[in-house]
Amino acid sequence: MFNGIKGVLYRELNVYKKRARKQILASSLSPLLFLIAFGWGFGDKVVAGGMPYITFLIPGLITMSSLNQSYGIAQEINITRFYFHLFDEYLIAPITYMEIVLGEVLYGMFKGLLSTLLIFVYAVLFKVQLILSPLFFAAIIIHTFLFASLGTTMAMIVRDHGSQATVNTFVITPMIFLCGTFFPVDKLPYLFKLIVYVLPLTYSTKVIRASLTGGDVNLLYFSLMILFAGLFFCTAYFAVKRVEA
């Protein structure tokens, strides 16, 4: 029944295993730099959203880092699909498109959650107190699901490597910088606020930050996360269904 999911995961995790050390090392560097520069550099005096900046920053790094990892499967899928034709092996197997999508999305979530774990290690090292509630776990799962689905969608509709880089430059990077990961979005000018509030990262950052720092979680934002996640999963499904190897 779940042969497709198992197969895709078997493939992805086996390849990941071989690159794990390099990958983890690479993905652990940039959050550390942010922590040193903005956490230590700003010291305790800078306050954002009513808390010391470093406490404000850590949840932002969690959403940023896990987004990068979960969404990052787009590039991997793109290479395996266009250069190595691996998707053909999935498409000729007696499995459904849904299983392929689920397999890839689960892999993206796995990567995203792994990087979340890493930031928790940093939180301990930098002596930042965080609250782990069920709501946080629900939120991070939805967050990684959302961006893994978006990554899968992109991998399927984007034609090649170059366009992939373009999407990253014009959508993903601005989103990471603007959506409240490094500063509270309510300080933004009106126009930017408009932009920021159509981007899903804004909501996951708000929800995840609130749940980790003991603030009130806005249930509307939480519902919007679920909505975005559902939407992108559908686009991923239809993108895979439409694909001709």
Add this chain to the structure above:
Amino acid sequence: MKEILKVKGLVRKFGDKTAVAGVDFSIQEGEFVGLLGPNGAGKTTTIRMLTGLLKPTEGEVFYYGKDFSRHAKEAKGFIGVVHQYSNLDRDLTAYENLYLHCILHGIPKEERNSRIEESLEFAGLAEHRDRQVKTFSGGMKRRLVIVRALLHEPKILFLDEPTVGLDPQIRRSLWDLIVKVNQLKSMAILLTTHYIEEAERLCQRVMIINRGKIISSGSPEELKKDLGRYVLEVFHEDHIEERFYNTREEALEELKKCTLSSRIREVTLEDVFLKLTGRRINV
């Protein structure tokens, strides 16, 4: 004998280019069929439509009488494919590539190991089982792709130029292997190849495709008979002229009249192929 595959009016267009222009044929259980045609004739496109990698623009495909587009999952269970290009996972080992195939095709866990070992043995890759595929030579990859396609014991196997780029020894041993599965497991095979003499030796029936249309079909013997049993080659200064005759006597008769140097030989399937698809110099 049961009909395993039936194709009706298959068409595939890429933009305004028609790659496959209405193809009809059927394949019986255990039959060994060749699909021959020049570059760009539409062989690969046809195979991709028959295996679910491309959607036909028009036409229908049936496996055991069931519409492929509606029973794809079921049909894919008894289809095996070897593509023209290698689609192995370079980062996985030989063993892992086969293991992935086992999972995707729902081969029970307890059978996987023995089947994989057997396949690796078969392909002569047993000692390379734990090497990453990116370190393999072209021939090793080719053999691995073929045994992978056989892992789930398909009822019909599509081979798109499986022996291209292989040395004669390996080509022979691959054919031995393929003939063996064809006969022992009565697996139907649809083969494309540019080695016409291979097709002549192996296939019970060949179909010749040109510009997206099947222009001739029959056993190699039948096709050759249609052209004439013997060919008289006349060596002109700038080209070789070929004349076809049904009997050796007729050919000899003509040979005597010839002033230019010339010779008689038996017709091959390649003659049929070239006659039907035309000799193209400037493609």
